Amino acid sequence: MSSAHVAAHAVHDPNTGTTGLDNRKMGMWAFLGSECMFFGTLIGTYLSYKGKSISGPTPHEILNIPLTSVSAFVLLMSSLLMVLALAAVQRNDMTWGKIWLFLTALLGAGFVGFQIYEFTHFVHLGLTLQTNLFGTTFFVLTGFHGAHVTGGVIWLLSLWVLALRGKLGPQDSLKVEICGLYWHFVDIVWIAIFTLVYLIP
Amino acid sequence: MATHAAFMPGEAAAAPSGLWSWITTVDHKRIGILYGTSAFIFFLVGGIEALIMRLQLAAPDNTLVGAQRFNELFTMHGTTMVFLAIMPMSAAFFNYMIPLLIGARDVAFPRLNALSYWVFLAGALLLNASFVVGAAPDGGWFGYATLTSKQFSPGQSIDFWVLGLQILGLSSLMAGFNFIVTIVNMRAPGMTLMRMPVFVWMSLVVQFLVVLAFPAITVALILLMFDRFFGTLFYAPAAGGDPLLWQHLFWIFGHPEVYILILPAMGIVSEVLPTFARKPLFGAPVVIYSGIMIGFFGFGVWSHHMFAVGMGPVADSAFSIATMLIAIPTGVKIFNWIGTLWSGSIRFTAALYFSLGFIAMFIMGGLSGVMHASPPVDLQQTDTYFVVAHLHYVLFGGSIFGLFSGAYYWWPKITGRMLDERLGTLHFWLMLIGFNVTFFPMHYLGLIGMPRRIYTYAPDLGWNFWNLVSTVGAFLIAVSFLVFIANVWKTMRAGAVASPDPWDGRTLEWAIASPPPVHNFGVIPTVHGRDELWLQKHGDGHGGTPAPRPPAPTRQDLASIHMPPPSYWPILLAASMLFMMSGALISIYQVVLGGLLTLYCMFRFALEYHRPHPQESLR
Numbered sequence A: 001m002s003s004a005h006v007a008a009h010a011v012h013d014p015n016t017g018t019t020g021l022d023n024r025k026m027g028m029w030a031f032l033g034s035e036c037m038f039f040g041t042l043i044g045t046y047l048s049y050k051g052k053s054i055s056g057p058t059p060h061e062i063l064n065i066p067l068t069s070v071s072a073f074v075l076l077m078s079s080l081l082m083v084l085a086l087a088a089v090q091r092n093d094m095t096w097g098k099i100w101l102f103l104t105a106l107l108g109a110g111f112v113g114f115q116i117y118e119f120t121h122f123v124h125l126g127l128t129l130q131t132n133l134f135g136t137t138f139f140v141l142t143g144f145h146g147a148h149v150t151g152g153v154i155w156l157l158s159l160w161v162l163a164l165r166g167k168l169g170p171q172d173s174l175k176v177e178i179c180g181l182y183w184h185f186v187d188i189v190w191i192a193i194f195t196l197v198y199l200i201p
Numbered sequence B: 001m002a003t004h005a006a007f008m009p010g011e012a013a014a015a016p017s018g019l020w021s022w023i024t025t026v027d028h029k030r031i032g033i034l035y036g037t038s039a040f041i042f043f044l045v046g047g048i049e050a051l052i053m054r055l056q057l058a059a060p061d062n063t064l065v066g067a068q069r070f071n072e073l074f075t076m077h078g079t080t081m082v083f084l085a086i087m088p089m090s091a092a093f094f095n096y097m098i099p100l101l102i103g104a105r106d107v108a109f110p111r112l113n114a115l116s117y118w119v120f121l122a123g124a125l126l127l128n129a130s131f132v133v134g135a136a137p138d139g140g141w142f143g144y145a146t147l148t149s150k151q152f153s154p155g156q157s158i159d160f161w162v163l164g165l166q167i168l169g170l171s172s173l174m175a176g177f178n179f180i181v182t183i184v185n186m187r188a189p190g191m192t193l194m195r196m197p198v199f200v201w202m203s204l205v206v207q208f209l210v211v212l213a214f215p216a217i218t219v220a221l222i223l224l225m226f227d228r229f230f231g232t233l234f235y236a237p238a239a240g241g242d243p244l245l246w247q248h249l250f251w252i253f254g255h256p257e258v259y260i261l262i263l264p265a266m267g268i269v270s271e272v273l274p275t276f277a278r279k280p281l282f283g284a285p286v287v288i289y290s291g292i293m294i295g296f297f298g299f300g301v302w303s304h305h306m307f308a309v310g311m312g313p314v315a316d317s318a319f320s321i322a323t324m325l326i327a328i329p330t331g332v333k334i335f336n337w338i339g340t341l342w343s344g345s346i347r348f349t350a351a352l353y354f355s356l357g358f359i360a361m362f363i364m365g366g367l368s369g370v371m372h373a374s375p376p377v378d379l380q381q382t383d384t385y386f387v388v389a390h391l392h393y394v395l396f397g398g399s400i401f402g403l404f405s406g407a408y409y410w411w412p413k414i415t416g417r418m419l420d421e422r423l424g425t426l427h428f429w430l431m432l433i434g435f436n437v438t439f440f441p442m443h444y445l446g447l448i449g450m451p452r453r454i455y456t457y458a459p460d461l462g463w464n465f466w467n468l469v470s471t472v473g474a475f476l477i478a479v480s481f482l483v484f485i486a487n488v489w490k491t492m493r494a495g496a497v498a499s500p501d502p503w504d505g506r507t508l509e510w511a512i513a514s515p516p517p518v519h520n521f522g523v524i525p526t527v528h529g530r531d532e533l534w535l536q537k538h539g540d541g542h543g544g545t546p547a548p549r550p551p552a553p554t555r556q557d558l559a560s561i562h563m564p565p566p567s568y569w570p571i572l573l574a575a576s577m578l579f580m581m582s583g584a585l586i587s588i589y590q591v592v593l594g595g596l597l598t599l600y601c602m603f604r605f606a607l608e609y610h611r612p613h614p615q616e617s618l619r
């Protein structure tokens, strides 16, 4: 594609607007702004109930920081792979595009796997949604984050399937980019949750 | 994929008709009409609920309805008016007018726009279905926990409320994203942010409020849902839970919400006054900045709804000062509106009357607001009819008067027919008088101690007379809306046909036919100032030459217009979401099945136009 062609294409692209940004990308940013408030409210609720449980188990009795550090690392690495996936799609290297997309999803699924293990383990230790305020706020906060990761994994796998069927190319890189925005966001939220819930005593 | 049919040329797009074409429409104008019609119907439903309440309160020891039914009535009345009447009426104007005002052919995401409407309708139907199964919500429009906890509201009524509001919030959020992008990114060439009509500006502020405030109630409702369905302890004081958590989360949403309700009306008034005073809006940039300030401060005053819970002197003072401060930008706007009228050549139309009514009534509502911004005063007034008077002066006297000003103003553009001005003026005076007869005495009733939300009262408290007066006023308001309906009925059958520019308007929507063609603008206009059409017609009023008019569209222009084709995925997606959410009231299997259906529809929706361009799919 010559650069002149690209320019002409950009002018006619119905998705590019007054600001020169793509509508869909701007819509994603608006959505992420809203999501900040969503997680901000959940985290705020968690923090305001911190230490208010009138019975155990308490966070430091039960949270397994080394294990969760591994899963946090897995999620962070998936963000790196997401960057590689986007770069591959943009340069029309769909072989690697497919590989990176799939691996990103795989690491995301790995994170969810860790979380499922963690949750069942906690239930065995006697911490459920109904046990105390810690259980209530912990499971709902991290559970909603996990649900977001799961949604992202489904999204990534859909892109991957499109790529397998030859329906994803550099001209669709914006769709990959938008998925990437979401994915990085979910990742950043986890850094916040990991710090506030696990690391700070 | 049959890529060619994906976009149809504008010429062939003579508005299709029939039920199917409305169900599958993605045209912002039709979606606007759908919003407006639904909202008006729910407005009538909420109005009937109010009339029943007023009948019950007309006399002491009345037995028309019992306590339980009365609780249901005020809960559903409040919820309906806020979420099913005022918000969607505003949405009707956002939808219909914003693309026209910014010189665009549609919103940024037309199918998402249709989805917002159908999801709104789904939530509205679910909420009102509670009446059918005899479990209408009864916890008040702000649904305070712990009253709404399973322990104190064991039936399904609160579940209906929670699920309904959750769905409605989703709809507002989707519309919020859509309109932020539309306003920021779809403006015609030359329309800088400061040249945007003030209505568009106020709408933009509203969308930011929606996007940032709705998550708070979404979370609050999720927590309540988890408490009710899964036995979590968020709102359980016995387990150490904070009984104020709900109140904080609700009002962090709730106060921005009141600006979500009033700013569209303020925007409408800011369009109507200049048109009928034949003068530019006085200090328009200041009106815009004040709107932004109001939106910004709106996030910092929520606890003025909670002075009575005992937050302590520091918090009380902080929220009291912030609340009083927010009255400043509000007052600034009022001076700007009055300044616009000052020495204008005023034409008294129904639209202008409603705007004037807005200013007068809103001032009164603002004044009572500043009164209970002071905690010691509020302790006297909170939970009395004084607050009921305040909120109706701002919401009815403010929002509803403003929205009806917009309805009279833009009616010719939307329908192509003129409303009868005499009936319109009659509607205004009846409504203004009825409104004040109904709500002014409530100030007094509140101050002499009548609590809100009581279903009856003893005869010897001195409340009888003014309650009766208030009920009479309510019926006067009802009559005024009958006049409006008669006006619509009469003029839709045999009204004068509207010209493109019946009011000698100032903004772009009046440059095109009434009603506008499907594609709005044959040629996208280039904009030179805030009152673009006025500049084209009359110049800037200081002897400057008029702005150039855009050329008439050629056949080629028209043939090159691409409008998005209809789609049935929005309504199917909304229906499957409704099926899933209502499953929470019926059976887990329905939730799972509905979830799968929703996922399927989401995929179809997302992939409907994956690669619409033929040259791209050939690669």
Ligand code: HEM
Pocket: B142, B258, B259, B261, B262, B304, B305, B323, B324, B326, B327, B330, B365, B366, B367, B368, B369, B370, B371, B372, B373, B374, B378, B381, B382, B383, B387, B390, B391, B394, B395, B398, B399
């Ligand atoms: C000058 C600006 C305003 C001030 C200072 C103000 C102040 C207040 C205060 C302090 C309360 C709490 C009263 C109580 O419950 O004891 C209140 C209630 C309320 N205000 Fe305002 N207000 C203002 C404008 C508005 C506007 C513009 C709206 C909506 C369009 C609005 C809607 C409401 C509603 C709905 C309530 C009652 C909520 C409820 O308890 O159900 N207010 N206002």
Ligand SMILES: [Cu+2]
Pocket: B254, B255, B258, B301, B302, B304, B305
């Ligand atoms: Cu407030």
